[in-house]
Amino acid sequence: MAGRGVTYSVKECFYTLQGEGAQTGRAAVFLRFVGCNLWSGLERDRADAVCKFCDTDFVGVDGEGGGKFADADALAAHVAARWGGASGKPYVVCTGGEPLLQLDAALIAALHACGFEVAVETNGTIEAPASLDWVCVSPKSTAQLRQLSGDELKLVFPQADAMPGKFAGLAFRHFFLQPMDGPQREANTAACIAYCLANPQWRLSLQTHKVTGMP
Ligand code: SF4
16 A cells, blocks of 8 residues: 555554563564554444454554654654664564554565564454464454464453354464453453363463553
């Protein structure tokens, strides 16, 4: 899309440690895109949304390091300027909202040209470009899954319409259950632990950035 006059809209872009899943603890630039196809991001629409438990602000370009970018090279340079690591391969996690509404082959190529390993965290409703280095799919409720393979399937648990058995046969290297946050977090954590003990294909993923106070 870049090169055809389409801008990328970014909510925020910052350097931190990945807090969840198989890459927990790894230094990364988080690139959060504006917009999602399963919820508008507005509270008044939450009850009617496909995905109702979202705790992320992905509306507007007003976050730290947010903005509109005219093309892939401009956004890749912006991401590269935020990488703070002195050594090791630069790593960027493209997230949202739903990043695959905007993240395209041109931007992945531009990030690769800046030396980055490129990861995506997607709800799986849009097929991921093959040039990505790490694909994490997090299925949501009744939304139809189109990305059926990848590195990591990270399921927020429990979701009545998206229980683990539905995804256990898909072609992912890692399977994680992550307790749904909110008032039931403790009970959800206990339920995740019980499920992983009974079904060792699944591992527990905790949101360590919330424990440590990282962004
Ligand atoms: S799919 Fe992800 S970003 Fe979209 S509403 Fe659900 S949790 Fe939020």
